[in-house]
Structure formats: structure tokens, C-alpha cells
Amino acid sequence: MKNDKEKFKTGFTHHAYHAKNLFLLHCRFYLFIFPFYFFPRNSKRVFDADARLSHSERNVHTCGFTLIEVLIATAIFAIIASALIGQNRVFQSNVETGNLAYEIALAIREAQVLGLGVRQFGGAFTEAYGIHFEEPNVNSLSFVLFLDRTPPASSVANLRYDGPVVDPTVETFELRGGNRIVELRGTRDTNVIDCRVLGGGGDCGGSLRWIDIVFRRPDPAANIRIKLPPPTPFIGVRASVRIQSLGGIDYTVEVTDTGQISVRR
Numbered sequence: 001m002k003n004d005k006e007k008f009k010t011g012f013t014h015h016a017y018h019a020k021n022l023f024l025l026h027c028r029f030y031l032f033i034f035p036f037y038f039f040p041r042n043s044k045r046v047f048d049a050d051a052r053l054s055h056s057e058r059n060v061h062t063c064g065f066t067l068i069e070v071l072i073a074t075a076i077f078a079i080i081a082s083a084l085i086g087q088n089r090v091f092q093s094n095v096e097t098g099n100l101a102y103e104i105a106l107a108i109r110e111a112q113v114l115g116l117g118v119r120q121f122g123g124a125f126t127e128a129y130g131i132h133f134e135e136p137n138v139n140s141l142s143f144v145l146f147l148d149r150t151p152p153a154s155s156v157a158n159l160r161y162d163g164p165v166v167d168p169t170v171e172t173f174e175l176r177g178g179n180r181i182v183e184l185r186g187t188r189d190t191n192v193i194d195c196r197v198l199g200g201g202g203d204c205g206g207s208l209r210w211i212d213i214v215f216r217r218p219d220p221a222a223n224i225r226i227k228l229p230p231p232t233p234f235i236g237v238r239a240s241v242r243i244q245s246l247g248g249i250d251y252t253v254e255v256t257d258t259g260q261i262s263v264r265r
Contacts, residue, residue, distance in 0.1 A: 008187060098251060105262075128148040129145065133210060133212075135209050136181045146169050146216055148160070176243070178245065182242055211224065224238070
């Protein structure tokens with residue numbers, strides 16, 4: 001029995017000795033590979049915050065865009081933006097020209113309303129309202145709404161514009177946005193067409209000087225007067241004003257002697 005205990009004690013001591021040696025061997029192994037596991041082979045093996053930051057920055061840069069890619073994207077964006085801006089300017093110019101055409105039509109309608117609203121004096125309507133268009137030229141950038149007063153030697157208005165001294169200006173309408181009147185066209189009661197085109201030319205002689213469209217109560221019809229080189233204006237049955245934008249977009253405002261006003265492109 002005693003021998004068995006000695007043998008057991010001796011065997012246990014032997015196994016414990018080997019276990020101790022194995023544990024120390026494992027510790028030496030892990031202590032040896034620890035630096036290689038946690039630190040790259042090419043690193044400085046120091047806990048340097050700046051070094052870790054530069055390493056992260058290198059990772060970000062490798063995942064970003066190069067300078068050439070940024071320049072190409074910027075150039076494409078600039079080309080698309082310039083094209084859109086150019087189209088927007090053309091669209092805006094066309095809208096302004098259309099608005100101006102309807103403004104001319106509304107001004108003629110305003111003259112009609114004012115003419116029909118004149119009070120009777122002494123059994124007759126002695127005053128009228130009208131719109132005056134000068135011949136197209138580089139300086140004709142406006143048209144006027146005027147009050148057609150009765151001349152001293154007459155009992156009623158003469159249905160034409162005699163200048164601001166005789167016929168006061170009610171309102172002056174300015175052409176804006178580079179738009180301009182490029183043609184005046186009038187049709188006489190004899191179906192003869194007279195016109196004046198900016199810069200000359202045209203298909204009707206180009207002798208027209210101005211057109212007046214006047215309204216006098218109680219008749220809502222338009223009194224159209226067409227001025228040519230002879231002193232006395234002709235009576236017209238139709239008048240039209242063509243305006244043009246810088247982009248070459250045309251709108252035409254047409255008035256008939258029945259008082260009808262229309263806008264067409």
C-alpha cells in the first residue's frame with residue numbers, strides 16, 4: 001500500500017512537471033508571436049496616433065476620386081449648366097415678347113374702354129381715346145395712349161394724334177427686353193395695303209408713317225387712320241403691329257374696324 005502511494009506521488013509529480021514545462025512553452029510562444037500579430041511587419045511598432053491617422057487617410061484616399069476624375073466631372077457639369085442657361089434666356093425672351101404683344105392688345109382695349117366711357121357734352125361726344133404707333137425705327141421703342149381732344153376749329157375730335165400739345169398723353173408704354181416694333185401694316189377702305197418695315201423693304205412700298213387707332217363713344221368700332229406722305233390720313237379697315245424679340249420670335253397684334261383685337265404668332 002505504501003509503495004502504491006509512492007508510485008502515485010512520483011507519477012503525479014512527473015506529470016505536473018511536464019504540464020508546467022508545456023505551459024511555459026506556450027507562454028514563450030505567444031510572447032514571441034505577439035508583436036508580429038498586432039503590429040505590421042513594415043510599421044514602426046509604436047502606438048503613434050499620428051501614424052494610425054495617416055494610415056486611415058491613405059485608406060480614404062484610395063477609396064476617393066482622383067484629380068482627373070474631379071476635373072472631368074466639373075467640365076461636364078459646366079457644359080450642361082451653360083446649355084441650360086442659354087435655353088433659359090431664349091425661353092425668357094420668348095415669354096417677354098408674348099407678354100408685350102398682349103400688353104399692346106390690352107392697351108388698345110383700354111383705349112376702347114376709356115373712349116366708351118366719355119361723358120356726353122352739349123349733345124355730342126367731343127373727345128375720344130386712342131393708341132398712336134410711330135413708323136418702325138431704331139428709336140421707336142414706345143407707343144402712347146392719348147386723349148383726342150377737339151381741335152379749336154372743330155366741334156368734335158379729328159380721330160388722330162396731333163402731338164402732346166394738342167392731344168395729351170395718358171400713358172406711354174415702353175418696349176423692354178430688347179423687343180422692338182419691326183412692322184406696321186394698314187389696310188385702307190379701298191383694300192390697298194400700306195406698311196413700313198424696320199430697315200426698309202417689305203411687300204407694300206414702305207411709305208407708311210404712323211397708325212392711329214381711336215375709339216369714340218357711342219360706337220365701339222375702331223377708327224383707324226393710316227398716315228402716308230400726303231397730308232390727309234387715309235381711313236383704314238385693318239391695322240397690325242408686328243413685334244420681334246432678339247431671338248427672332250415674332251408676334252402680331254391685329255385690330256379691325258369692327259373693334260376686334262387679336263394676337264397671333
